[in-house]
Amino acid sequence: MQKKLRHLPPLNALRTFSVAGRLLNFRETAEELGVSQGAVAQQIKILEGHMGMPLFTRLPRGVALTLDGATYHKEIQRAFGIMREATDQLLESGKSLTISVTPTFATKLLIPNLPSLNAALPGIEIRTIATVSITDFDRDQVDIAVRETSPPFPANQEAKLLFNQDWILVGNPHLLNGLPRPLTPEFIQELPLLHDSYQHWNAHLNTEARLPGPRFNQISLALDAALAGQGLAIASRSFVHSDLLAGRLIEAGQAGYETGTGYYLVRKKQRQPSRTIDAVWCWCLDTFSRR
Numbered sequence: 001m002q003k004k005l006r007h008l009p010p011l012n013a014l015r016t017f018s019v020a021g022r023l024l025n026f027r028e029t030a031e032e033l034g035v036s037q038g039a040v041a042q043q044i045k046i047l048e049g050h051m052g053m054p055l056f057t058r059l060p061r062g063v064a065l066t067l068d069g070a071t072y073h074k075e076i077q078r079a080f081g082i083m084r085e086a087t088d089q090l091l092e093s094g095k096s097l098t099i100s101v102t103p104t105f106a107t108k109l110l111i112p113n114l115p116s117l118n119a120a121l122p123g124i125e126i127r128t129i130a131t132v133s134i135t136d137f138d139r140d141q142v143d144i145a146v147r148e149t150s151p152p153f154p155a156n157q158e159a160k161l162l163f164n165q166d167w168i169l170v171g172n173p174h175l176l177n178g179l180p181r182p183l184t185p186e187f188i189q190e191l192p193l194l195h196d197s198y199q200h201w202n203a204h205l206n207t208e209a210r211l212p213g214p215r216f217n218q219i220s221l222a223l224d225a226a227l228a229g230q231g232l233a234i235a236s237r238s239f240v241h242s243d244l245l246a247g248r249l250i251e252a253g254q255a256g257y258e259t260g261t262g263y264y265l266v267r268k269k270q271r272q273p274s275r276t277i278d279a280v281w282c283w284c285l286d287t288f289s290r291r
Contacts, residue, residue, distance in 0.1 A: 009050045016043035017055065018080055021073035025062040085272055096125040097276050101146040104220040105263065106130040108239040110146075113287055121279050137268040143277050144284065145266045158269050162288045164262040166237040167200065167255035172229035173247065182253030183232075192231035194222040200234035204255050223249075238263070238288075263288075 020029040020040060030037040048055050055069035065073055101110055106128060117126065135145045137157075146162065153159045169183060171191070179187055185205060193201050193213035201211050216222045219235055226233040227248055234255050243249040265284050267277065 009047050010043075013043045013047040013050070014076055015080075016040055017047050017073065018076050020044060020056070020063070021065055021069065021076070024064060082271070085270060095123055095276055096127065097143045097280055098127040098129060098141060099144045099146070099280065100129040100131060100135050100140065100142045102132050102148060103130040103218050104223075104239055105146050107220045108223070109288060112242070116287065117280070117283055120283055124276055124280065126280070135266070143267065144281060146263060146284070146288075147266060148261050148263055150261050153264075153266065156269050157266055159264045159266045160285060160289070162263045162265055162284070163238050165259060167234055167257065167259070168237050168240070169204075169232060169234055169252040169255060170223075170240050170244070170249045171226055171232045171252055173250050175229050175232070176250050176252055179252075181251070188232065194225050194231040194233040196222045196233075198234075198259075200255060203257050204234060265289075 016029065016033065019032055020026060023029050023032065026040045026044075027037050030040045033040070044056060051072075053068055054066055055072065056063040057066055099110075107130075110128065114126070117124075129140075129142065132148075135142050135147070137143070137145075148165075151159070169188075175191065176183075183191075188205070193211055195201060195211070195213055195215040196219045197217055198219070201213075202208060205211070213231060214225065216225070219233075219239065222233045223235055223240065223243075225231060226235075227243065232252065237244075240249050244251060265281065265288075267273070267281060273281070
């Protein structure tokens with residue numbers, strides 16, 4: 001075993017080779033590593049001497065990997081990736097995790113269930129980001145995301161469907177008291193309509209005309225107005241499930257159309273995700289995918 005370890009190249013030379021093979025420029029490699037260009041060239045020379053073969057072809061501008069160099073670089077990159085994952089696994093990021101969800105999912109589903117998460121997974125610190133923006137997991141330092149979307153997904157992402165959307169009409173019991181259900185278009189147009197950015201009412205009533213009623217940029221705000229008895233809203237059943245059970249809202253009919261999107265749990269593919277990410281991922285599936 002010791003003999004095999006002695007045959008490994010110096011780690012610093014391998015690290016330099018990993019970066020240089022990715023950038024194909026010794027000057028840029030030096031800038032990324034915070035060393036001189038001469039130090040980069042020296043480490044590559046040490047590695048090529050150790051291997052007994054050239055790994056780069058020097059060009060007027062930059063360098064190119066030789067055939068052997070390209071093959072070796074691919075395996076070295078994989079090895080460094082395994083080491084990074086092993087380190088992350090050990091450190092467990094301080095038992096903290098960042099989850100990015102849409103604002104409506106945050107207010108209607110995640111926040112009400114946080115006590116259950118804390119009870120099931122004590123000691124895990126959850127940081128929540130509420131946004132509809134597309135997540136770059138590395139740039140935004142996000143571990144798990146929930147998005148309203150549809151397949152296909154990028155090859156470097158893993159996604160699981162939480163629920164498809166069943167769009168329904170909902171209103172406060174006092175607003176709908178005495179009205180027949182499901183509501184007919186004639187009754188609907190006599191009621192105040194609550195709009196969000198999806199323009200659901202235009203689709204439901206099959207019109208492009210501007211319909212009266214207050215407008216909100218989030219479904220959750222329209223639902224808050226519906227709960228307060230200010231009008232009729234259209235929402236995904238999953239977001240009003242608890243309000244329907246408690247009698248705070250009444251279903252007034254089906255929206256009668258499909259948007260073709262569902263809510264998906266998404267994370268970056270890893271050879272071996274951390275135990276913290278896996279635990280919260282499984283909790284999300286168990287908690288939200290039954291709706």
